[in-house]
Amino acid sequence: xxxxxxVETNEIKPEQKRSTLTRIISAVVIIAVALPCTFLGDxxxxxxxLIVGFLGCYEVSKCVSSKYKILxxxxxxxxxxxxxCWPIFGKLFSSNPIYEGNVYRIYINxxxxxxxxIACILIALIGMFIVICDTDFSVKDACVWFLLLILVGLAVxxxxxxxxxxxxxxxxxxxxxxxxxxxxVYDSLISSTLVLYVFLADYLTDAGAYFVxxxxxxxxxxxxxxxxxxxxxxxxxxxxxxxISFLFAYILAVCDYPVCSVLDASHWYLILILSFIIPLxxxxxxxxxxxxxxxxxxxxxxxIIPGHGGVLDRIDSLCVTLVVxxxxxxxxxxxxxxxxGSIFG
Numbered sequence: 001x002x003x004x005x006x007v008e009t010n011e012i013k014p015e016q017k018r019s020t021l022t023r024i025i026s027a028v029v030i031i032a033v034a035l036p037c038t039f040l041g042d043x044x045x046x047x048x049x050l051i052v053g054f055l056g057c058y059e060v061s062k063c064v065s066s067k068y069k070i071l072x073x074x075x076x077x078x079x080x081x082x083x084x085c086w087p088i089f090g091k092l093f094s095s096n097p098i099y100e101g102n103v104y105r106i107y108i109n110x111x112x113x114x115x116x117x118i119a120c121i122l123i124a125l126i127g128m129f130i131v132i133c134d135t136d137f138s139v140k141d142a143c144v145w146f147l148l149l150i151l152v153g154l155a156v157x158x159x160x161x162x163x164x165x166x167x168x169x170x171x172x173x174x175x176x177x178x179x180x181x182x183x184x185v186y187d188s189l190i191s192s193t194l195v196l197y198v199f200l201a202d203y204l205t206d207a208g209a210y211f212v213x214x215x216x217x218x219x220x221x222x223x224x225x226x227x228x229x230x231x232x233x234x235x236x237x238x239x240x241x242x243x244i245s246f247l248f249a250y251i252l253a254v255c256d257y258p259v260c261s262v263l264d265a266s267h268w269y270l271i272l273i274l275s276f277i278i279p280l281x282x283x284x285x286x287x288x289x290x291x292x293x294x295x296x297x298x299x300x301x302x303x304i305i306p307g308h309g310g311v312l313d314r315i316d317s318l319c320v321t322l323v324v325x326x327x328x329x330x331x332x333x334x335x336x337x338x339x340x341g342s343i344f345g
Contacts, residue, residue: 022306025307026306030314034048038195041107041187042106042187049159050081053081053084054081056152056311058073060145060148060312061076063144063301064141068130068134068137071130075123080149080156083156084156084160086115086157087161088109105167110164111168112161112330114157115154123149127145144292144295148292152312155320158322158325161329162194162326163191163192163194165260167191193259198278202241202282204245207237207240208237209237209283212232212236213233217232237279241278249275250265250271253268261336262333277328281317281320281321283317288320289316
């Protein structure tokens with residue numbers, strides 16, 4: 001008994017307690033706003049996500065240039081909107097646009113992931129044009145602006161795909177095609193479990209890493225980019241996220257309410273794989289945005305959310321995990337259905 005070593009925990013300082021309380025209160029407010037929009041789906045979710053994406057555009061532009069932040073923000077908003085809404089443009093102006101009777105639903109467009117080459121070229125050209133016209137705006141600034149906008153745009157499109165794809169499967173290609181009654185249990189809850197699953201896996205990674213690192217963190221993970229992160233927090237975040245998110249999706253699948261058709265009980269191994277890779281890419285996303293902040297010597301992208309900083313400070317890891325999860329679902333669905341032509345449009 002006398003030789004047994006107890007696990008040492010770190011001393012939690014008063015300022016850490018206050019910061020944690022502020023973060024929790026802000027998180028509760030965010031959830032109170034985001035969840036109803038997620039459950040309602042369709043235009044409600046679409047408008048909410050575009051607003052979040054546009055705030056991200058402002059923060060990206062403000063980060064790379066205070067002189068041109070208004071001009072860059074306007075261009076960024078337009079171009080990210082084009083990337084996020086490209087599936088809508090493609091089907092709306094096609095020779096055979098899909099309508100549900102006389103009603104146009106957002107979800108009928110999001111059957112795959114599309115990337116607008118036109119928007120990518122325009123983003124690059126605008127950035128390089130400013131580089132040519134002003135020596136204060138460097139090639140580095142243009143590259144950071146370009147890469148972050150592509151990531152934000154794809155993240156917005158991916159979250160729309162993850163929210164709407166279960167409805168697309170049910171009402172467009174399933175047995176219940178064009179037989180919906182709007183604001184029913186399926187639309188309001190069941191079809192939103194896929195995006196909630198990704199949210200859960202991503203934010204549990206951050207929460208698990210934060211609390212495990214605060215209590216047990218000793219060994220630094222990457223001092224150059226994120227000096228507060230530890231290996232203990234990194235491992236703790238992965239374990240917490242993996243276990244809870246896997247159980248969430250697997251239990252729903254066993255109860256015959258899979259988060260989507262490819263993540264049903266018979267394909268439990270896909271749930272296992274996705275639940276494991278999401279926290280890994282969540283950490284990568286966190287490091288990507290942290291490296292940008294280190295490059296521009298800023299602590300937060302903005303101060304919109306108390307205790308969290310800006311929108312991008314809150315969704316940095318989510319930007320990457322949304323894209324990865326959407327691609328995973330898209331490719332798995334294409335393999336199972338044999339519709340490989342639908343991948344990337």
